Amino acid sequence: AQPRLVHRSSFVAVPDLGSAVRALRLLGDRVRETTVLEIPSMSPGEYRVPTAPDSHLTLHRVTETPNQMTAEIEAPAGWIVLRDQILPGWRAWIDDSEVPITPADVLFRAVEWPGGRHTLRFAFEPTSFRLGWFISLVTGAALLAITLRRRERISPRR
Numbered sequence: 101a102q103p104r105l106v107h108r109s110s111f112v113a114v115p116d117l118g119s120a121v122r123a124l125r126l127l128g129d130r131v132r133e134t135t136v137l138e139i140p141s142m143s144p145g146e147y148r149v150p151t152a153p154d155s156h157l158t159l160h161r162v163t164e165t166p167n168q169m170t171a172e173i174e175a176p177a178g179w180i181v182l183r184d185q186i187l188p189g190w191r192a193w194i195d196d197s198e199v200p201i202t203p204a205d206v207l208f209r210a211v212e213w214p215g216g217r218h219t220l221r222f223a224f225e226p227t228s229f230r231l232g233w234f235i236s237l238v239t240g241a242a243l244l245a246i247t248l249r250r251r252e253r254i255s256p257r258r
Contacts, residue, residue, distance in 0.1 A: 102184060103183075104163075104183045104184065104226050105157065105159065105171060105173070105179055105180060105181070105182055105183070106157070106159040106180070106181045106183070107156055107175045107176070107178055107179070107213065108133075108134070108135040108178055108180075108181055108210075109178040109179075110133060110134045110174065111134060111135045111136070111178075112135070112136050112180055113128070113137050113138070113152045114136060114137070114138055114139070115139075115140045116138060116140065117203075117238050118205050119138075119204065120136050120138050120203070120205075121206060122134070123136045124136055124205060124206065131153075131205065132143060133202050134151040134198060134209070135179060135181055135205055135210065136204065136205050136206070137179065137202050137203070137210060138203040138204075139202060139256070140214075141240075142170065150238070150239065155219055156175070157173050157174065157175035157180065158173070158174040158175065159171055159172070159173060160172040160173070160174065160217070164217075166224075167225075168221065168222065168223045168224065169182070169184075169221070169222045169256040170219065170220070170221045171219070171220050171221075172217070172218075172219050172220075173218060173219075174216065174217040174222055175213055175214035175215070175216075176213075176215050177213060177214060177222045178212075178213050178215075179202075179204070179210045179211070179212055179213060180189070180211055180220060180258075181204045181205070181208055181209070181210040182208060182209050182211065182222060183208050184201045184208065184209065184222075185207055186201065186203050186207065186208060186224075187206075187224075188226060188227075188252055189224050189225060189226025189227065189229070190209060190222055190223070190225075190253055191220050191222070191223050191224075192209070192211050192220065192221065192223075193214075193219075193221045194211065194214065194218050194219070194220055195219055199211050199212065200212075201222075209222070216246075218237070
């Protein structure tokens with residue numbers, strides 16, 4: 101079994117999902133040290149970040165809840181891959197700066213790592229949840245206003 105968080109300095113950039121599936125098939129067993137990243141803006145082909153071939157990451161602290169994962173990581177420049185399913189609504193930050201999430205190996209999510217020791221945070225904040233929260237808040241306020249107005253009409257005047 102491979103760890104959930106891995107560092108990759110070797111990767112193949114592909115423009116779309118279909119190309120990612122083909123690249124994974126072509127890589128075969130080399131997929132253990134090479135990650136396939138869907139980066140539409142890059143030309144297809146293999147790109148290497150200049151790091152030592154035996155580069156790895158060191159986890160100093162990991163905190164997890166169902167909707168968030170925070171890890172203090174020390175690793176050379178490259179990509180950090182979190183082997184959790186990539187879904188819309190996930191956001192990522194390195195230290196306090198939001199960074200884009202890139203699909204990795206079709207199913208997972210990756211962020212480009214600047215190198216060094218930093219804090220990586222993934223949080224699940226789907227738009228549907230925020231929209232639902234806002235609609236519930238507005239509905240609750242409207243129901244409260246209607247209830248107060250009815251009480252005003254019903255209560256006898258003195």
